[in-house]
Amino acid sequence: LENHAIAVDEHGVIIDRIAFPPKREDSVLSPSRDEVVGWVERNWGTEDGWEWVRVGEGREGRGWWFPGFVDTHIHASQYPNVGIFGKSTLLDWLNTYTFPLESSLSSLTIARRVYSSCVARTLSHGTTTASYFATKHVASTNLLADICMQKGQRAFIGRVCMDNDLNPDYLRDESPEQAVEDTKATIAHIDSVDPNHALITPIITPRFVPSCSSPLLSGLGALAKESYLPIQTHLSENTSEIALVRRQFPTHNSYSHVYDTHGLLTPKTVLAHCVHLSPEERILLKERRSKISHCPVSNTSISSGLCPVRVLLDDGIDVGLGTDVSGGYSASILVAAREAAMVSRTLAALIAEEEPQSEEKDQQGVDPDKELLAKHSTSAKDRKKLSVEECLYLATKGGAKCLGFEQRVGGFEVGMEWDAQLVELDDAAEDGADEDGEEEEEEEEGRADAGAAGPVELWGRETWGEMVAKWLFCGDDRNTKKVFVRGRLVHERR
Ligand code: GUN
Ligand code: FE
Numbered sequence: 328l329e330n331h332a333i334a335v336d337e338h339g340v341i342i343d344r345i346a347f348p349p350k351r352e353d354s355v356l357s358p359s360r361d362e363v364v365g366w367v368e369r370n371w372g373t374e375d376g377w378e379w380v381r382v383g384e385g386r387e388g389r390g391w392w393f394p395g396f397v398d399t400h401i402h403a404s405q406y407p408n409v410g411i412f413g414k415s416t417l418l419d420w421l422n423t424y425t426f427p428l429e430s431s432l433s434s435l436t437i438a439r440r441v442y443s444s445c446v447a448r449t450l451s452h453g454t455t456t457a458s459y460f461a462t463k464h465v466a467s468t469n470l471l472a473d474i475c476m477q478k479g480q481r482a483f484i485g486r487v488c489m490d491n492d493l494n495p496d497y498l499r500d501e502s503p504e505q506a507v508e509d510t511k512a513t514i515a516h517i518d519s520v521d522p523n524h525a526l527i528t529p530i531i532t533p534r535f536v537p538s539c540s541s542p543l544l545s546g547l548g549a550l551a552k553e554s555y556l557p558i559q560t561h562l563s564e565n566t567s568e569i570a571l572v573r574r575q576f577p578t579h580n581s582y583s584h585v586y587d588t589h590g591l592l593t594p595k596t597v598l599a600h601c602v603h604l605s606p607e608e609r610i611l612l613k614e615r616r617s618k619i620s621h622c623p624v625s626n627t628s629i630s631s632g633l634c635p636v637r638v639l640l641d642d643g644i645d646v647g648l649g650t651d652v653s654g655g656y657s658a659s660i661l662v663a664a665r666e667a668a669m670v671s672r673t674l675a676a677l678i679a680e681e682e683p684q685s686e687e688k689d690q691q692g693v694d695p696d697k698e699l700l701a702k703h704s705t706s707a708k709d710r711k712k713l714s715v716e717e718c719l720y721l722a723t724k725g726g727a728k729c730l731g732f733e734q735r736v737g738g739f740e741v742g743m744e745w746d747a748q749l750v751e752l753d754d755a756a757e758d759g760a761d762e763d764g765e766e767e768e769e770e771e772e773g774r775a776d777a778g779a780a781g782p783v784e785l786w787g788r789e790t791w792g793e794m795v796a797k798w799l800f801c802g803d804d805r806n807t808k809k810v811f812v813r814g815r816l817v818h819e820r821r
Contacts, residue, residue, distance in 0.1 A: 348413055354783060360779070367662055388810070391718075392414060394455075395455025395747055396661070399599075400458060402425075402460040403457075404441065408428050415489055418567055420654065438464070442471045446475055448658050451660060454658075456481040458482070459483060460483055460485050460559070462486050463489060479817040480815045484528070488533045492539045493571075500521050500543070504541035510529075531558045531712065535562070535568070536575065549590065551591065551593060552745050556595070559596070560599070564601075565631045580607065581611075593615065594615070594616035598625065602634045609644065610642075613643055618647065619729070620648070620729065621667060621721065622663070624663050627670065631654075637671065648667060648722050649663065665800055667713055667798055673713050675709065675711035678711060705765070718799060723738070744813050745814040748810045756783050780805075782802060
């Protein structure tokens, strides 16, 4: 949408959206042009109390409003470990780095520092909704909910359940009953601080099958059924993990089947990773309408594998993006979206190597994909690639759909809530290198300014689409100038 105005009421709900300039009185919109980037027209207290926000045009036309990012899978408790993973893979990574750190969050003092930093940082990256794993500790998990409330981030808060022998003694639930009781304690806490779940929702969180006994999985499945609450967990992340599940549940057909027989595959279930699903498992997930959180930064960092997102989308499964901090080294969904694009290109490159005959097959008309290829008038290789638009869809609407919020966030439709970020790119520095008589000193100054401004250089010739592509591939939190959740300003970069 270019040159549109959006009206947001005092509850943070979008109540109107019209082409700019709107037909309404000029006074409602009279802009104080020197005030802000992005034209936030504050008009609280006008006749109808609406706030107008101009979309599609920032200061000097380099900025735009974008729906807030949705992080469908992030371990707030692991935030201090971002960037620390060495050459580990999932199971040794858990034992070496993750379990010891999570154990330290039994301290409320440590939890407060970790959770405050994590929420502030994700907000600065434009994450307006996050689905968090905390730890097994009830008090610090409840504190995470309080911090999200206070800072104004929309969040799902999961008390992590883990009761079997795979977990270290120092980080294990006493019993399945205790784990379910502790989960209920966090649900009760959230119900008391946000009774309508306007901002914070509890989410039932078995860590993953290898961490959980069958009675615990059943207990949590039953709790989900009686409470109608969402569920989050991990699925099919790493091949050793899958082998472990096979030994743990030898009579089950698959890892997904274990969740299914315990009542944990629902339309409100978010399954992180899903890198190595069999076709049968994909059919099962599709049937159950369960969602997938794609965590490409994590999958590459701890070398879990390359998730075939195009296949999942073609199956009609809902997919969102997760940072999976700290399996993933970045708390930014923009980085996750970028890595989703890169992983899809790596998969495309692998097809070319595996199927050098595909073009020939095409010509002979024996390729079963031929019709599909013709329909999309592109090669199989290109079809694997996720476009800029698709990656940003996964980062917003896709994630919102995974969390059951597609009517509320992820876009700027009337009736949705104003969860938005103001993105602005910086002009290329005018360092005068090719101008006559320019002093060297001034050139250096120009460069220093460019460095301070932000990571993206605009040359003034870019289309809107190209500017968005530059943001996806080159941008960072310096480009995120303001962040709103439910109409409340929750982050501002000055
Ligand atoms: N599987 C079980 N626990 C975890 C975790 O903390 N992170 C990731 N990425 N996978 C897991
Ligand atoms: Fe994870």
